[in-house]
C-alpha cells in the first residue's frame with residue numbers, strides 16, 4: 001500500500017463499510033423524516049406517531065413517584081436500594097418485567113413467567129437482539145409477511161439476515177405461500193428460522209388476521225419448525241372485539257412476542273420488550289431460557305434499558321392496574337374517530353362512479369394506518385412534489401416492499417392529526433390525485 005502523506009485526513013470508502021449502510025431500508029426512515037423537515041407546513045399523513053394531545057410533563061414526575069412507591073411498598077425497597085434502582089446500572093433484563101407480565105395477563109390473556117421478559121430500548125432493540133440470536137450463519141433466513149415494517153427489514157440487514165417475503169393475500173397472510181417459501185428456502189440449502197408477523201392492525205397494511213388464520217399459522221409454524229415473531233404495537237387501538245394474540249394461543253412456545261410502549265406509553269421513553277420463553281439446550285445438555293441468551297446480547301448493545309425510562313412506563317402501568325387499554329381510553333377514542341373520519345372523507349371525495357374510479361382503500365378495524373390504491377404510480381419523487389405543490393405528506397408503500405411492489409399505493413397515517421387537519425389534509429390529497437391524473441392523461445395523450 002502506498003504511504004499517505006503525514007496528516008492526511010481519514011477517508012472511508014462506502015464499499016469498505018457494512019453493506020447495510022448502502023441499503024435502502026436504512027435510508028428509508030431518514031429520507032421520510034428529511035422530506036417532512038423540509039416542508040414543515042405540509043400536513044403529514046406520513047408518520048405513525050401517537051397523538052400529542054395528552055402529553056403532560058407533570059405525568060412523567062407522577063409516574064416516577066408511583067413506581068418508587070411500588071418499589072417501597074410492594075417490593076420492600078428501603079433507601080439506599082431505592083435510589084440505587086434508578087440511579088445505578090441495573091438488571092440487564094429490566095426492572096419492570098413483573099409489571100409487563102401483569103399487563104400481558106390483564107390485557108392479552110398471555111400468562112408468562114416474568115423471567116422470560118427482556119425489557120429493551122424500544123421494540124426496535126428487541127427485534128435486533130432476537131434476530132442477532134437467530135442468525136447463526138449465512139444459511140439463516142427470516143420470513144416476513146409482506147409488506148412489512150421497515151424497522152424489521154433494517155434490523156435484519158444489520159445482522160446480515162436476508163428477509164424472504166411471504167404474500168399477505170386477501171386475508172393478511174397467505175399460509176400456502178408461507179409453506180412454499182419455507183420449502184423454497186430449504187431447497188436452496190437455507191434455514192428459515194422464523195416468520196415475522198403483525199396479526200393486529202399491521203404497519204403498514206392495517207390488516208388483521210382472523211382467529212382461524214392465527215390458529216393455522218401456529219400449526220404451520222409447528223409443522224415447519226419455525227418461530228413466529230409476533231409484533232403488536234397497535235393491537236389495543238381497535239373499535240371492536242379484540243382477537244387473541246398468537247402468543248395467547250401458543251401452547252408450544254412457538255411465539256416470541258415483541259412489545260412496544262411507544263404507542264401505549266410514549267415513544268420518548270424508548271421502552272419495549274421481548275417475551276422469549278423458549279428453552280435453549282446447550283451442547284452439554286444444560287437448559288436456559290431464550291430470554292437469558294438475549295440478555296447476553298443486550299448487555300453488549302445497551303447494557304440495560306434506562307431505569308428512569310422504565311420507572312416512567314412502570315408508573316403508568318401501576319396507575320392503570322397494569323392495563324394499557326385502561327391507560328389509553330382517550331387516545332383510543334381519538335384513533336378510532338380519526339380512522340372513521342379518514343374513511344368517510346375518502347368515500348366522500350372519491351365516489352367510485354366519478355372521481356374515485358380506479359381508487360380504492362382498505363377498511364381496517366383499528367390501528368394507525370389506511371392504504372390507498374391509486375390508478376397511477378407513486379414514488380419518492382411524487383412525494384416531494386406532493387409536499388411542495390400540495391402541502392401534504394404520505395408514505396409510498398414501496399418503502400415496505402422489496403423492489404417493484406406497492407408502486408400504486410400510499411399509506412396514510414392518521415394517528416397524530418386533529419379532525420381539522422384530517423379534513424384539510426384530505427382536501428390536499430384529493431387535489432394531488434386530480435393533478436397526478438391530469439398529468440398522467442396529458443402524458444399518455446402526448447405519447
Ligand SMILES: Cc1ncc(COP(=O)(O)O)c(C=O)c1O
Nearest residue numbers: 122123124149203231260262272
Ligand atoms: C410494527 C412496529 N414495530 C415496532 C415499532 C418500533 O417500536 P419502538 O418505538 O418501541 O422501537 C414500530 C414503530 O413504529 C412499529 O410500527
